[in-house]
Amino acid sequence: MEIKITKTTSPKAKPADESKLGFGNIFTDHMFMMDYSADAGWHDARIVPFAPIPIHPASTVLHYGTEIFEGLKAYRTADDEIRMFRPIENIRRLNNSAERLCLPQLDEKDALEILDTLVELEKDWIPHSEGTSLYIRPFMYGNDPHLGVHAVKNATYVVICSPVGAYYAEGINPVKIAIESEDVRAVKGGTGYAKCGGNYAASLRAGEKAEKKGFTQVLWLDGVHRKYIEEVGSMNVMFKINGEIVTPELTGSVLPGITRKSCVELLKDRGYKVSERLISIDELHEAAKNGTLEEAWGTGTAAVVSPIGWLSYKGEEFTVNNGVIGDVTQQLYDELTAIQWGKVEDTHGWIHKVC
Numbered sequence: 001m002e003i004k005i006t007k008t009t010s011p012k013a014k015p016a017d018e019s020k021l022g023f024g025n026i027f028t029d030h031m032f033m034m035d036y037s038a039d040a041g042w043h044d045a046r047i048v049p050f051a052p053i054p055i056h057p058a059s060t061v062l063h064y065g066t067e068i069f070e071g072l073k074a075y076r077t078a079d080d081e082i083r084m085f086r087p088i089e090n091i092r093r094l095n096n097s098a099e100r101l102c103l104p105q106l107d108e109k110d111a112l113e114i115l116d117t118l119v120e121l122e123k124d125w126i127p128h129s130e131g132t133s134l135y136i137r138p139f140m141y142g143n144d145p146h147l148g149v150h151a152v153k154n155a156t157y158v159v160i161c162s163p164v165g166a167y168y169a170e171g172i173n174p175v176k177i178a179i180e181s182e183d184v185r186a187v188k189g190g191t192g193y194a195k196c197g198g199n200y201a202a203s204l205r206a207g208e209k210a211e212k213k214g215f216t217q218v219l220w221l222d223g224v225h226r227k228y229i230e231e232v233g234s235m236n237v238m239f240k241i242n243g244e245i246v247t248p249e250l251t252g253s254v255l256p257g258i259t260r261k262s263c264v265e266l267l268k269d270r271g272y273k274v275s276e277r278l279i280s281i282d283e284l285h286e287a288a289k290n291g292t293l294e295e296a297w298g299t300g301t302a303a304v305v306s307p308i309g310w311l312s313y314k315g316e317e318f319t320v321n322n323g324v325i326g327d328v329t330q331q332l333y334d335e336l337t338a339i340q341w342g343k344v345e346d347t348h349g350w351i352h353k354v355c
């Protein structure tokens with residue numbers, strides 16, 4: 001595909017102190033943009049200086065929330081190779097999300113070429129310190145200049161990049177999670193499996209409430225029975241119960257995480273029994289009480305894995321593994337990060353070399 005590149009004439013200084021990067025605060029010099037119309041298809045693929053995007057006040061996304069996104073990282077190895085982790089999975093998931101929200105599909109090859117071209121152009125922005133990376137945020141939104149409610153005829157696809165710090169700069173500390181019993185994030189038939197901004201809008205209230213009480217995130221229950229475990233905040237969730245690894249099956253209201261999928265594969269390689277099935281809050285509660293809940297952790301691109309040390313449900317609190325990270329959680333973190341940063345050989349074909 002043809003991507004027109006307009007370089008910035010005023011490049012920004014790269015962050016001097018990589019220990020202060022945080023997450024999603026700083027953006028690189030350029031971004032990718034491309035427009036879609038029902039008549040012309042995708043057109044005008046371009047990389048331009050990073051800048052605000054002008055938007056029509058009646059644009060669909062501002063009124064009806066037609067927005068989807070992705071999140072992946074580019075990693076710098078010790079030999080200065082730049083690579084991404086399973087980017088094709090992000091592209092396929094973006095297309096699945098687009099289908100759900102009646103947004104246009106991207107050609108898989110073009111979408112990969114866009115990521116490669118932008119990441120290579122911005123490679124000097126990829127930080128060097130241990131555990132740091134370049135977070136890549138592709139997103140698409142409906143952009144018709146009309147207030148009528150219907151599937152859009154115009155859309156815009158954008159990719160922005162942000163150098164991010166080491167998630168665990170202060171060591172991997174288990175988090176406190178509140179099991180939410182009032183609000184729900186998604187229901188089967190809704191948009192739970194799509195990575196769309198609207199799911200996050202619906203989840204903020206419970207997150208804020210939990211934070212005020214001293215919890216890091218919320219663990220969601222299914223919206224129909226309020227009984228089955230779905231996921232935590234922006235992560236999928238896994239438990240080790242009596243030696244078995246259990247993670248909620250993808251019923252339509254759970255986001256199909258790429259970290260989740262990779263963890264399932266690594267755990268099966270290691271010989272663990274892994275079950276993707278329904279887990280009720282009662283089963284979890286019982287396992288916590290009788291001591292068979294051995295480990296609990298979240299999985300997602302930003303943190304890789306996040307151990308859960310405490311769970312609270314309707315005012316009752318229980319501790320997992322005495323509030324310290326468990327062996328399986330630690331192994332998963334070590335193994336996945338070693339593959340991503342090129343410290344061990346990638347035997348699964350997960351690494352996509354950029355340059």
Ligand SMILES: *Cc1c(COP(=O)(O)O)cnc(C)c1O
Pocket residue numbers: 071195231233234235236255256257258259260299300301302
């Ligand atoms: C992105 C996301 C995840 C994690 O997916 P990864 O592909 O592993 O990063 C989990 N839950 C929700 C709601 C998400 O948006």
